[in-house]
Amino acid sequence: IQLTQSPSSLSASVGDGVTITCRASQGISNYLAWYQQKPGKAPKLLIYAASTLQSGVPSRFSGSGSGTDFTLTISSLQPEDFATYYCQQLNTYPITFGQGTRLEIK
């Protein structure tokens, strides 16, 4: 199953709201997770089951979707949110990741 994220890169300012989309090549129910990765660090789980916020993750992060179309929304960007974001499908093997969305400071 291929996952296509858009946009591939995004420039925004602190306080802005942004949305990243992830489209699956076939239906994956809600078996979708979102990760944040900062340079030189391991990925960090943000959201699982498409819309469930991982413990400790700020509420400005939210996820939605089911089937083939999913979104990650950050409601008010903070300086620590500038990073690369990946979606991941866990519906079937092989597990796959989207190509990533790099979120940069404008």
Added chain:
Amino acid sequence: EVQLLESGGGLVQPGGSLRLSCAASGFTFSSHAMNWVRQAPGKGLEWVSTISASGGSTYYTDSVKGRFTISRDNSKNTLYLQMSSLRAEDTAVYYCTNYVTSIRYFDYWGQGTLVTVSS
């Protein structure tokens, strides 16, 4: 505190072999499926392999089938990845992660170990 500590990375020639280890602590290792995920320099994340909690089931991405073997020793709380017939395209940071299969997500990640395949 959950810790996943990978080791065993390094420089290896094309066609060579390497075994990665991941020492787990802070959670009930024997109750969790585990994974290897890799990231080539400057590239995105790629799932490599998963092993069930008991070790009885394993899964691989196509590009490593027949060359890599995932295994675990629940008595030692350690995950392994035996890599053979290594190619330049296997060069990457390799992360071990746990896998919450009931809800399906990877929540704990190690710091990664770098494997470089080059002559």
